[in-house]
Amino acid sequence: xxxxxxxxxxxxxxxxxxxxxxxxxxxxxxxxxxxxxxxxxxxxxxxxxxxxxxxxxxxxxxxxxxxxxxxxxxxxxxxxxxxxxxxxxxxxxxxxxxxxxxxxxxxxxxxxxxxxx
Amino acid sequence: xxxxxxxxxxxxxxxxxxxxxxxxxxxxxxxxxxxxxxxxxxxxxxxxxxxxxxxxxxxxxxxxxxxxxxxxxxxxxxxxxxxxxxxxxxxxxxxxxxxxxxxxxxxxxxxxxx
Numbered sequence: 401x402x403x404x405x406x407x408x409x410x411x412x413x414x415x416x417x418x419x420x421x422x423x424x425x426x427x428x429x430x431x432x433x434x435x436x437x438x439x440x441x442x443x444x445x446x447x448x449x450x451x452x453x454x455x456x457x458x459x460x461x462x463x464x465x466x467x468x469x470x471x472x473x474x475x476x477x478x479x480x481x482x483x484x485x486x487x488x489x490x491x492x493x494x495x496x497x498x499x500x501x502x503x504x505x506x507x508x509x510x511x512x513x514x515x516x517x
Numbered sequence: 518x519x520x521x522x523x524x525x526x527x528x529x530x531x532x533x534x535x536x537x538x539x540x541x542x543x544x545x546x547x548x549x550x551x552x553x554x555x556x557x558x559x560x561x562x563x564x565x566x567x568x569x570x571x572x573x574x575x576x577x578x579x580x581x582x583x584x585x586x587x588x589x590x591x592x593x594x595x596x597x598x599x600x601x602x603x604x605x606x607x608x609x610x611x612x613x614x615x616x617x618x619x620x621x622x623x624x625x626x627x628x629x630x631x
Contacts, residue, residue, distance in 0.1 A: 441624070443520070443521070443623055443624045444560070444608070446620075490560075492559075504565070504573065505550075507559030507560050509557075509558055510557075510559050
């Protein structure tokens with residue numbers, strides 16, 4: 401079984417300050433991990449993905465995440481927040497374990513990021 | 518390439534009524550997914566198709582929900598009869614193939630059951 405826990409339901413930052421959205425995962429197999437972003441009234445968009453290559457993954461819009469197996473974490477960071485970053489962010493896990501779970505995405509509960517001027 | 522299209526975007530029905538949602542995925546993407554996203558929660562997979570065959574429907578409430586993808590392209594998701602707890606956003610997503618990690622999501626259909 402696989403699961404994801406996003407440690408904060410809401411994060412509020414000021415524009416220009418760093419962003420940290422925390423995610424821990426649980427998986428019986430080597431996981432693939434993703435961050436998706438959902439802006440209001442828009443579809444989910446893939447921000448970045450980890451699929452067993454480099455542990456530090458860079459995504460779109462200046463976001464990056466680091467896979468830490470020892471800590472079972474995949475936290476999302478950005479050095480400097482922009483107003484347009486305000487959205488809901490989902491940490492997602494998938495396992496390549498064959499059977500019906502193959503390719504299945506399991507979403508976390510989401511973290512709403514608010515950016516203040 | 519064009520994105521995943523869904524219709525309608527919004528739907529309001531009374532409990533015990535029926536409703537259907539339509540999804541047109543990206544051309545050439547063999548895998549199609551339907552998710553239910555209840556307010557304040559992450560999307561939950563309802564059903565996964567590979568071409569026109571069902572791969573996983575373990576989370577689909579089969580007593581009231583049904584889905585089909587007859588020609589391996591468009592798909593419909595139906596609820597009959599609807600309950601209050603079915604109020605949610607229904608998302609359709611497409612993947613190039615089973616096990617393709619990246620899924621492309623449509624804008625969703627927001628269902629309100631009164």
